Amino acid sequence: MSKIGIYVGSSTGSTMQVAKKLEAAFGEERCDIKDLEDDYMDLDEFLEYDILFFGCSTWGSGEVQYNWVEPLQDLQINKPDFSGKTIALFGAGDCKDHSEQFVSALAVLYDKFGARGASFIGAFPTDGYTFDHSEAIRDGKFVGFPFDRVNEDDKTDERLSRWVEVLKAEMPAEALA
Ligand SMILES: Cc1cc2nc3c(=O)[nH]c(=O)nc-3n(C[C@H](O)[C@H](O)[C@H](O)COP(=O)(O)O)c2cc1C
Numbered sequence: 001m002s003k004i005g006i007y008v009g010s011s012t013g014s015t016m017q018v019a020k021k022l023e024a025a026f027g028e029e030r031c032d033i034k035d036l037e038d039d040y041m042d043l044d045e046f047l048e049y050d051i052l053f054f055g056c057s058t059w060g061s062g063e064v065q066y067n068w069v070e071p072l073q074d075l076q077i078n079k080p081d082f083s084g085k086t087i088a089l090f091g092a093g094d095c096k097d098h099s100e101q102f103v104s105a106l107a108v109l110y111d112k113f114g115a116r117g118a119s120f121i122g123a124f125p126t127d128g129y130t131f132d133h134s135e136a137i138r139d140g141k142f143v144g145f146p147f148d149r150v151n152e153d154d155k156t157d158e159r160l161s162r163w164v165e166v167l168k169a170e171m172p173a174e175a176l177a
Helices: 014-026 043-048 066-078 105-115 155-172
Strands: 004-009 030-035 051-056 086-092 118-122 143-148
Touching: 004 014, 004 043, 004 066, 014 030, 014 051, 014 086, 014 118, 014 143, 014 155, 051 105, 066 105, 086 105, 118 155, 143 155
Parallel strands: 004 030, 004 051, 051 086, 086 118, 086 143
Antiparallel strands: none
């Protein structure tokens, strides 16, 4: 059984809450969940997994949650090879007060890990979301799973179960064996 590494940057717990639901959906025995606040050493540990779920909320104006800053610096300096790695992105945002940069941090991870060779699964339709702008849209879909605990918490579980189905359909077959 190949394990899934779930790495999470979450300041107020919103993204961690969804990370724990993902862990439950894929099975605790299959998932290693890591809070970057406590657990980050270096990017080599990411490379131990073929499947990675990255959780990152958006702060500032479209910026990554602060625990992702160091891994992204290491990515830029050390230029590790993520080819052959499959990544799924998820993260909290606020579609009202930050409607102009809704979950844009997902785009930062998408571009930077994509530049190091990673492949992505879990693009999610924008239908049902209301916001002005997001950098995290490519080819008409979000590059990962966005959710809004502040304004639309009641929609998260239904959206998440749809996303889990997308992930299961797109994951390499050996990862689910
Ligand atoms: C100062 C500040 C800036 C924020 N900037 C953004 C933003 O640019 N885009 C967005 O979608 N959400 C933004 N948010 C909303 C947070 O992403 C939201 O509160 C989220 O639930 C935090 O998730 P976390 O607890 O996992 O860190 C911002 C919130 C604050 C307080």
